[in-house]
Amino acid sequence: MGQILFIVWRESVEALLVVGILYAWLKNGDDDARRGLPYLWGGVAAGVIAAVALGAALVGFTEVLSGDAQDYFQTAMVLVACVLIVQMVLWMKQHGRSLKRDMEQSLQKSQRDSNWWGVALLVALAIAREGSETVIFLYGLGFGQSGHVDGSQTLAVIIGLGLAFLTFYVLQLGGKYFSWRLFFRVTEIMLLFLGAGLFQTGVDKLIDKEILPTIIDQMWNSSAILDDSSTFGSLVATLTGYRAHPALMNLVAYAVYWLVVYLLVRRANRKPAQQAAGRAA
Numbered sequence: 001m002g003q004i005l006f007i008v009w010r011e012s013v014e015a016l017l018v019v020g021i022l023y024a025w026l027k028n029g030d031d032d033a034r035r036g037l038p039y040l041w042g043g044v045a046a047g048v049i050a051a052v053a054l055g056a057a058l059v060g061f062t063e064v065l066s067g068d069a070q071d072y073f074q075t076a077m078v079l080v081a082c083v084l085i086v087q088m089v090l091w092m093k094q095h096g097r098s099l100k101r102d103m104e105q106s107l108q109k110s111q112r113d114s115n116w117w118g119v120a121l122l123v124a125l126a127i128a129r130e131g132s133e134t135v136i137f138l139y140g141l142g143f144g145q146s147g148h149v150d151g152s153q154t155l156a157v158i159i160g161l162g163l164a165f166l167t168f169y170v171l172q173l174g175g176k177y178f179s180w181r182l183f184f185r186v187t188e189i190m191l192l193f194l195g196a197g198l199f200q201t202g203v204d205k206l207i208d209k210e211i212l213p214t215i216i217d218q219m220w221n222s223s224a225i226l227d228d229s230s231t232f233g234s235l236v237a238t239l240t241g242y243r244a245h246p247a248l249m250n251l252v253a254y255a256v257y258w259l260v261v262y263l264l265v266r267r268a269n270r271k272p273a274q275q276a277a278g279r280a281a
Helices: 002-027 037-064 067-095 099-112 116-140 151-173 180-208 231-240 248-280
Strands: none
Touching: 002 037, 002 116, 002 151, 002 180, 002 231, 037 067, 037 116, 067 116, 067 180, 067 248, 099 116, 151 180, 180 231, 180 248
16 A cells, blocks of 8 residues: 555656746746646646556456466566556656746747647656556556555545655745755655566466466575565565565576666766767766
8 A cells, every 4th residue: 555655656756847847937927828727737637547548448457367477467567567666756857857948938939839739748748657657556556456455545545646746746835844855866866766666566477377487485584574475574574675584586586677777877977978068068
């Protein structure tokens, strides 16, 4: 439940940021700019519908599959969710600083061309992107994999949405201790650990299917300190990739994941610096 709540909270805040930037620009503009508000809300509705449709399709697809086919599909979705999490963090590192400016420039162009459908499309794509990522992340965490959604999962989604609106409101107030930069920095780290947890889950599934070897079945057993089958231990395992009795393959996969993430983040951090240097020159 905690993992579902975190994903819904984080992704919803990011979607609210996009909508908030566009809404503030249109609302505070002239009469011509305010004409784009209905298109903004239409785009939000279209994006939400697209995300819900993807979720329904995934749950429905799970009901059609059975046996090994279902296991392979769920394993693939876990690994896809891991890749998307890392990609999302890298995208925010490259574009987060210029996101507001880029959107406002797009809105100015739409206003000049009187093309408010462009605003609707921009919002719909942004919401659909965040929504579809959320759906895939949640499915990778087990949400709807059995073909139905239970009450606790639904409650986690509702709480996550409520916390997202509250977080967005607090961050909009600004202040010394709450800022968008700090929020994204902290949650990016949490997301990368969640990606590591999903990657480990995928590796576990591949080991179970004998696609990957264990190399050594068990390197140690730390269940006495933290049992990953307990309620708290399971949450830690999902959010970090922790294993109480890992196989050597788990350790190799974990090391490879963080090495790849380090190289990609380092490369992503260089791009904004190079772009800034190019503009200064």
